[in-house]
Amino acid sequence: MEETTKLSLVELLSGVPAFDKVLEVMKSKQFVSPDSEVAPDAILIGVMSPLERACYTLLNVPISKLPLLGKCPNGTVEGRCLSVFTFEMNECPFANELAEISKEFDVVKPLRDLMFALIQSRLGAMNLDSIHLNVGFKLSTSTAITPSETIEVFQGAEELPLEEMLEISLKGTFMESVLATMQSGVFVGDDPAIKEGEQVIRPMTDFEKALWTEISKSFQTGKLKSDELDTLLGTSDAFVHMGMVISVGTDIDTGGIFGVTDENHPDVAKAHQLREELSQLKSSAKSLKSFFWAVVKSNTTQEYLDLYDTTGVRQGFQITMFNED
Numbered sequence: 509m510e511e512t513t514k515l516s517l518v519e520l521l522s523g524v525p526a527f528d529k530v531l532e533v534m535k536s537k538q539f540v541s542p543d544s545e546v547a548p549d550a551i552l553i554g555v556m557s558p559l560e561r562a563c564y565t566l567l568n569v570p571i572s573k574l575p576l577l578g579k580c581p582n583g584t585v586e587g588r589c590l591s592v593f594t595f596e597m598n599e600c601p602f603a604n605e606l607a608e609i610s611k612e613f614d615v616v617k618p619l620r621d622l623m624f625a626l627i628q629s630r631l632g633a634m635n636l637d638s639i640h641l642n643v644g645f646k647l648s649t650s651t652a653i654t655p656s657e658t659i660e661v662f663q664g665a666e667e668l669p670l671e672e673m674l675e676i677s678l679k680g681t682f683m684e685s686v687l688a689t690m691q692s693g694v695f696v697g698d699d700p701a702i703k704e705g706e707q708v709i710r711p712m713t714d715f716e717k718a719l720w721t722e723i724s725k726s727f728q729t730g731k732l733k734s735d736e737l738d739t740l741l742g743t744s745d746a747f748v749h750m751g752m753v754i755s756v757g758t759d760i761d762t763g764g765i766f767g768v769t770d771e772n773h774p775d776v777a778k779a780h781q782l783r784e785e786l787s788q789l790k791s792s793a794k795s796l797k798s799f800f801w802a803v804v805k806s807n808t809t810q811e812y813l814d815l816y817d818t819t820g821v822r823q824g825f826q827i828t829m830f831n832e833d
Contacts, residue, residue: 517674525806533562540565542641550648559677563623570613618802625795629681690718706828719800726793737782746773
């Protein structure tokens with residue numbers, strides 16, 4: 509993070525809708541912990557960083573209002589109610605209150621994507637089926653994995669100055685490269701021209717450009733590695749193409765089924781390495797894209813969100829919106 513921290517992280521992230529409220533919580537050092545205990549059969553994989561704790565705290569604000577609504581004749585008022593009450597308006601005695609809480613929740617919901625994306629990339633846990641948030645900011649999973657020997661605990665992190673809290677929270681996550689790109693001001697994107705029927709909403713912010721640049725880089729890197737793997741599988745005598753026949757020892761697939769003729773051949777190890785790198789790229793790109801669209805939405809007025817159902821990125825880093833045919 510040395511290059512990024514020459515320019516204050518607080519300065520870089522201030523004014524970004526997805527971060528303004530998060531920074532306020534981190535300044536206050538008042539974090540709300542999840543209340544669920546670690547399941548007996550779960551695997552402890554780490555704890556939440558200060559930034560992740562701040563995201564959870566904001567997500568908890570609207571959710572914490574649900575139990576205060578009162579006794580519901582249809583059961584317990586819980587998080588699920590925020591998504592189903594509109595379909596049960598005539599039956600739900602708290603429909604109006606839930607509508608207001610739902611609006612409040614929608615504002616902070618993009619932080620959920622950010623929180624889990626940071627957790628996954630920081631712990632190298634992109635392929636976990638689920639990650640659970642537990643008492644004491646503990647992170648656990650039901651996926652069968654071997655946790656690292658040393659689980660990062662962020663001991664005393666909440667007492668650090670805001671800049672240092674941000675630095676340790678972002679270290680080892682996909683946000684490091686995004687912030688470095690944002691600071692450099694060098695943005696790239698290979699996007700189509702504006703199409704007929706599309707409405708230009710606005711140009712991207714620098715933060716959005718940095719996110720999109722990293723997404724574009726991931727795509728290009730993935731394409732190069734995929735081509736390299738295809739060439740390796742098609743030319744090396746360590747593999748034999750087997751069409752659609754599945755056989756023992758086959759675990760490389762890039763458009764076809766390949767059998768391994770010699771497990772000790774160096775090309776087999778190279779193929780496995782490329783496949784793992786592609787898997788990691790795919791997972792990190794998914795996190796980047798999810799957060800990117802959440803940020804775009806947070807920077808788009810409700811008027812446009814109500815008028816159009818689809819958002820696009822076009823040449824010149826323009827955000828457009830349109831309705832699908």
